Amino acid sequence: MSHIEKFHGIGIVDPTDWKHPKRVTFDPKPYGDYDIDVEIEACGVCGSDIHCASGDWGKVPKNLVVGHEIIGRVVSLGPKCHTGLKIGDRVGVGAQVYSCLECDRCESGNEPYCPKFVTTYSQAYEDGYISQGGYSDHIRVHEHFVIPIPKEIPSHLAAPLLCGGITVFSPLLRNGCGPGKKVGIVGIGGIGHMGLIFANAMGADVYAISRSYAKKEDATKMGAHHFIATKEEPDWGTKYFDTFDLIVVCSSSLTEVDFDIMPKVMKVGGHIVSIAAPSLSEKLTLKPLGLMGVSISNSALGSPAELKILLDMVANENLKIWVETLKIGESGVHEAFERMEKGDVKYRFTFIDYDKEF
Known part of the structure; x- marks a missing residue:
């Protein structure tokens, strides 16, 4: 040929x-x-x-x-x-x-x-x-x-x-997103908006997590049942303590994600999975004692x-x-x-x- x-x-x-x-x-x-x-x-x-x-x-x-x-x-x-x-x-x-x-x-x-x-x-x-x-x-x-x-x-x-789609779908699929699960999507952008659509279709109780309320209306149309604005709700770590089975971080940058607060909102055995691939100059900082009972990982593409x-x-x-x-x-x-x-x-x-x- x-x-x-x-x-x-x-x-x-x-x-x-x-x-x-x-x-x-x-x-x-x-x-x-x-x-x-x-x-x-x-x-x-x-x-x-x-x-x-x-x-x-x-x-x-x-x-x-x-x-x-x-x-x-x-x-x-x-x-x-x-x-x-x-x-x-x-x-x-x-x-x-x-x-x-x-x-x-x-x-x-x-x-x-x-x-x-x-x-x-x-x-x-x-x-x-x-x-x-x-x-x-x-x-x-x-x-x-x-x-x-x-x-x-x-x-x-x-x-x-x-x-974009498979990159957010893979950690949802591998970490049991579905009925009875509370799932957060951090970063409502090109990939995060697909995460909301997919998590809702998979039957989860879906939370959109963003810095402000600017995308609340869009997120609701995409399938989010709840919306958290982290910069406007400074006590969100306390308010949502022990809530989530899974959070997928879809932000393009990790520097503004507070990984000291986020573990507090996870259930014991919960998973925080980042799909971000930021600039090589970025570094992740967090307090290790805050990770007790919680896993943080990074996911690549799906198969x-x-x-x-x-x-x-x-x-x-x-x-x-x-x-x-x-x-x-x-x-x-x-x-x-x-x-x-x-x-x-x-x-x-x-x-x-x-x-x-x-």
Whole structure:
């Protein structure tokens, strides 16, 4: 089967002027027996894109193309592909494109924690090729990380589920979110708003936790049954003592999260799980004696198996996340970067109109 020799995207040509990306042409990774080429039709914008493009997470690779919430159509299949995908199938690719698939972690459904994990953009494969993401016309990826998209979910709503959605869904699923559980979502932004929608759909008693009351009305529409404004309720640690089974921290930064107060609101055996991936300069400070009976951890992406569970739930429950669409291209990516940096989005962006740009 023939495959595409050159890909085209919107990349970071000058890291000192990262908010003005340019159109670039680049070589795809070498074609492997289990690889699939996907022609992209939509891609969500994740906070990770901003962190990486701006250099928050280190040196920006040359002509880097970000984006890891990808929806598209299969246009090429490697000779040993065996997952049942066919040419023309609508599929998704999230924030992981490779793992060894042989270690205990991979075989137990923990591929995101594999030592050979390769993220969708900015990371080197074992052969040295630097992965390139979804602000481009195509992506080439191992079939294990190519996920069928249910027909009930429109592409612009499916895209943000591939990273942001699964990143908050995984700790909800793994920590027993459901009927009879009191679950808090901290940070009502691009990922946190999905956490409210999912936790409500899973049957939990859902608390939105934010600094102010500014997003209370939105949070209620998303499925929150209660709202806590931590800056306006200074006694919230006392008021909600021994309340929560699970809190998922979805803030983009952890510096304003008070991890000395938060353990007080947890039940014994409760879990505080952060999905934040802030700047490398941030450090977490807390008093260890306050952790008695409470666990604090950090969660990575969800696995392909968990992503399929999420997509089925969204399709079956007709869940609608809050998305604004932008046209892919130099000006569209610039607008997304500018507005994301300012927090001017309710609550997620998805790039569309790929056929008109590439």
